[in-house]
Amino acid sequence: MINLTVNGQAHSWDGDPSLPLLWYLRDEAGLTGTKFGCGRALCGACTVHIEGQAARSCITAMSDVANQKITTIEGLDANGDHPVQKAWREANVPQCGYCQSGQIMQASALLQQNPHPSHDEIRETMSGNICRCGCYQRIESAIRLAATGT
Incomplete structure (x- = not known):
């Protein structure tokens, strides 16, 4: 079981630990603001914050974010006022x-x-x-x- 915090909410993942964070965010958490671009961390469309640092979610495995805090575009500011x-x-x-x-x-x-x-x-x-x-x-x-x- 992989536990993580996404936009301030606790999440658990009991699936494939090699699943890219991008697909967890989009398909499992329903947070579609993070986009798929290249799948190789070359374009930046999938950028999220992991523990406050910009990271490419398309190449970040779920196992790499265990017990980490993730922020997506939806969590940057609830009203879009960052x-x-x-x-x-x-x-x-x-x-x-x-x-x-x-x-x-x-x-x-x-x-x-x-x-x-x-x-x-x-x-x-x-x-x-x-x-x-x-x-x-x-x-x-x-x-x-x-x-x-x-």
Whole structure:
């Protein structure tokens, strides 16, 4: 039995311990905000927080998250009012929106660890998150906006 906490709620998993966390979140927990992109941790669409750190859920086995705290996009803020989510709306970031939950989760982890990142730190941290629509300038602007709180 694997016990974990997802968005503040206790969960137990008695299935295959090698199941990727992504599929547990989507198929078992019904949290579909975390997206499947590549299945190889190359695109960032599946980014969640594990113990506050950004992680790719598509390559993280359930056995790796035993007794861990997981936060998905649904758990970042119940009303969608996390500073990064607000900045995303204000900067009108998404175009198609598919990658945005992973982008937001990566950005919020960055700001938790480094509240005032430089241009280079933002670019380096976000470089593993792919946006097919090319919204990178708006993404960076939203991160800067969330960092300044204005």
